[in-house]
Amino acid sequence: MPYCVNCGVKLDDFTPKCPLCMTDVFRPQVEEKTSVDSPFPIKTDIPEQKKRKYTSVIISVLLLLPSVVSLVVNYLLSPQTPWSAYVVSTSILLWVLFALPFMFKKIRPYLLIVLDATAIAAYASVFFVLVHSGEWFLKIFIPLDILSLATGLFLAGFFKSKKHSKLHSLMAIFGTITAFSGITELILLFTSHNIIFDCISISIAVTSFILFMLLAIADKNKHFKIWLTKNFYL
Amino acid sequence: MRFLDTHKHIFNGRDWLKLDNAAKVFPAQNTKTWSNIIRYSLNLTEEINPEILEKALKDILPRFPSMCVEIKRGFFWYYFQYNNRTPVILEDTRNQCIPIKYSESNRFLFKIYYYKKRLSIEAFHALTDGYGCEVFLNTLAAQYLRYLGHNISCGGSVFDITEKPKQCELEDSFVKNATPGAKASRSKPNVYHRTGEKQPAFCSHIILGYMPVDKIKELCKKYSATITEFFTAVLVDIYLDFQKREEKKQKEISIQIPVNSRNQFDSQTLRNFSVCYSFRLDPSLGEYTFEEIIRQVSLYLRYVNNPKTLGAMFSSNVKLETFPLMRIIPLVIKDLAIGISYALTAESTTTALFTNLGKVVLPPEMYQFVESCILMPSPGLLNGGRMGAVSVGNTFTIAVANCYNDTDIERAFFSKLVEMGIPVEIESNLF
Numbered sequence: 001m002p003y004c005v006n007c008g009v010k011l012d013d014f015t016p017k018c019p020l021c022m023t024d025v026f027r028p029q030v031e032e033k034t035s036v037d038s039p040f041p042i043k044t045d046i047p048e049q050k051k052r053k054y055t056s057v058i059i060s061v062l063l064l065l066p067s068v069v070s071l072v073v074n075y076l077l078s079p080q081t082p083w084s085a086y087v088v089s090t091s092i093l094l095w096v097l098f099a100l101p102f103m104f105k106k107i108r109p110y111l112l113i114v115l116d117a118t119a120i121a122a123y124a125s126v127f128f129v130l131v132h133s134g135e136w137f138l139k140i141f142i143p144l145d146i147l148s149l150a151t152g153l154f155l156a157g158f159f160k161s162k163k164h165s166k167l168h169s170l171m172a173i174f175g176t177i178t179a180f181s182g183i184t185e186l187i188l189l190f191t192s193h194n195i196i197f198d199c200i201s202i203s204i205a206v207t208s209f210i211l212f213m214l215l216a217i218a219d220k221n222k223h224f225k226i227w228l229t230k231n232f233y234l
Numbered sequence: 235m236r237f238l239d240t241h242k243h244i245f246n247g248r249d250w251l252k253l254d255n256a257a258k259v260f261p262a263q264n265t266k267t268w269s270n271i272i273r274y275s276l277n278l279t280e281e282i283n284p285e286i287l288e289k290a291l292k293d294i295l296p297r298f299p300s301m302c303v304e305i306k307r308g309f310f311w312y313y314f315q316y317n318n319r320t321p322v323i324l325e326d327t328r329n330q331c332i333p334i335k336y337s338e339s340n341r342f343l344f345k346i347y348y349y350k351k352r353l354s355i356e357a358f359h360a361l362t363d364g365y366g367c368e369v370f371l372n373t374l375a376a377q378y379l380r381y382l383g384h385n386i387s388c389g390g391s392v393f394d395i396t397e398k399p400k401q402c403e404l405e406d407s408f409v410k411n412a413t414p415g416a417k418a419s420r421s422k423p424n425v426y427h428r429t430g431e432k433q434p435a436f437c438s439h440i441i442l443g444y445m446p447v448d449k450i451k452e453l454c455k456k457y458s459a460t461i462t463e464f465f466t467a468v469l470v471d472i473y474l475d476f477q478k479r480e481e482k483k484q485k486e487i488s489i490q491i492p493v494n495s496r497n498q499f500d501s502q503t504l505r506n507f508s509v510c511y512s513f514r515l516d517p518s519l520g521e522y523t524f525e526e527i528i529r530q531v532s533l534y535l536r537y538v539n540n541p542k543t544l545g546a547m548f549s550s551n552v553k554l555e556t557f558p559l560m561r562i563i564p565l566v567i568k569d570l571a572i573g574i575s576y577a578l579t580a581e582s583t584t585t586a587l588f589t590n591l592g593k594v595v596l597p598p599e600m601y602q603f604v605e606s607c608i609l610m611p612s613p614g615l616l617n618g619g620r621m622g623a624v625s626v627g628n629t630f631t632i633a634v635a636n637c638y639n640d641t642d643i644e645r646a647f648f649s650k651l652v653e654m655g656i657p658v659e660i661e662s663n664l665f
Contacts, residue, residue, distance in 0.1 A: 011659070
């Protein structure tokens with residue numbers, strides 16, 4: 001039996017390298033052993049995973065049923081009011097959010113975020129067209145939807161680019177929340193004068209900004225960072 | 235109905251069984267690609283004949299009613315339903331301890347594997363622990379050897395299959411031995427983890443190290459430690475070294491050590507009856523020599539491993555199970571809560587696992603047919619080195635299941651043993 005010259009462990013007759021340090025094993029006087037002599041079988045058992053597409057099909061069928069039923073009932077009983085449009089558009093939105101991701105073999109965050117934002121805008125447009133109530137759709141909803149899309153794409157890009165430390169990840173999240181709430185505040189300031197909305201977005205922006213600054217200080221200040229990591233396991 | 239006629243008294247006249255207290259968490263921990271599986275193997279001296287093995291398996295099954303079950307979902311809890319099909323015997327594979335697909339195992343929670351001279355059992359931890367697997371496989375191997383014409387008696391971990399199964403073998407010993415009112419602390423800090431690039435789903439590196447027991451005992455004697463204490467200390471030492479080299483914040487090292495509680499209580503159960511101690515060492519307290527580490531491990535294990543502490547640990551778990559609110563929560567929510575709790579607290583609070591099944595006791599005439607035994611825990615989701623140890627005769631085996639590509643933990647561990655004068659023979663599934 002050979003020994004690894006690096007680790008000093010005894011190896012089986014078959015192995016071409018030491019499994020611990022990958023040092024090649026030379027056995028000039030011993031006949032080459034075949035894989036049949038391996039202490040472990042060659043065959044691997046990779047269970048077939050439940051196909052993601054099946055989940056997608058089940059969700060699609062579940063969403064299709066109420067849509068079809070409501071369309072038929074709407075057409076037969078009250079064709080003058082298109083109330084089934086709400087049911088159908090809700091089903092389409094839910095399908096894009098929950099069934100579509102399962103149709104891809106690999107998760108595609110950018111594409112899914114764009115599709116989600118588009119579906120949400122389309123869903124809101126149905127209400128806008130059917131209700132005809134004010135300019136909220138163009139002035140508030142569309143800018144907020146675009147802002148959400150940009151935020152989602154930024155976060156997806158940030159987390160996909162490389163592995164970040166917990167501290168930097170938290171900073172990115174709080175920074176994004178600050179920016180999102182701040183811009184939302186500006187949009188609302190120019191379009192609506194609802195005091196409740198103002199309070200919510202300002203308080204979220206201020207809180208997340210304070211947390212962002214605390215983490216930024218922690219990132220620069222060694223002693224504070226140690227205290228923080230010790231106490232919060234960051 | 236073979237079961238109802240012969241085992242009525244065991245299952246209290248019913249055809250179903252409650253999961254034991256420890257087993258209740260395992261089904262909820264399962265993911266698509268991971269399950270808590272225990273693997274126990276025997277390396278025999280002759281190649282295994284699967285047809286004879288099947289006969290032997292059919293013979294021993296009635297002696298182990300706790301193994302003849304399938305798992306079912308109730309509204310509030312999972313439960314075991316008696317399964318009168320025949321378990322499957324399969325040719326072994328390179329990737330081991332993968333989740334059991336019940337549709338392929340005739341609904342059993344275990345599978346029997348053979349490869350050349352190696353006979354193995356892989357069981358879902360909800361069914362039994364390492365001891366249960368040991369007794370079942372050793373009894374199977376003994377019956378198999380009898381079919382080959384060898385005269386094998388019963389004794390040690392080989393059960394008499396002509397004997398009726400005992401009620402006490404199916405008891406939930408956690409409930410029976412819990413100390414009412416006693417509390418054990420559950421708080422565990424986050425600890426150091428040696429991570430890396432993960433292996434593909436359902437794959438893991440397996441490295442087996444065979445060592446002579448006498449050499450290990452000599453070394454343990456030198457340090458006045460038991461075998462478990464010695465190997466735990468080696469593991470702590472290498473993790474301390476890894477962490478120091480990473481030059482990051484020095485976190486605690488925590489080694490999870492499952493302990494067979496049957497040694498402390500009068501229990502003969504073949505279901506789960508092991509609990510985990512976590513030995514922790516804080517590197518911020520200063521540098522540790524190997525002698526200091528081994529002393530710390532010895533003191534800790536000898537201090538905690540007693541019926542009082544164990545009783546309190548059982549009590550904490552049993553209390554959670556019997557808490558009225560917990561009982562009325564539907565299983566779907568329980569599963570979700572346990573799954574989240576497992577993800578947040580289980581492996582993230584341990585650096586590695588070292589489980590030692592101890593010395594396998596066989597009938598005297600069986601030793602000549604068994605070269606070695608192997609105990610392997612399933613590879614972790616986060617922990618790289620999860621080690622299982624067991625000895626038979628003069629062969630001590632350590633199996634390491636690693637979910638990462640790097641084998642630096644194994645290299646450091648076995649190289650250290652070689653440096654200390656223990657000859658190690660390595661086998662792996664890498665090539």
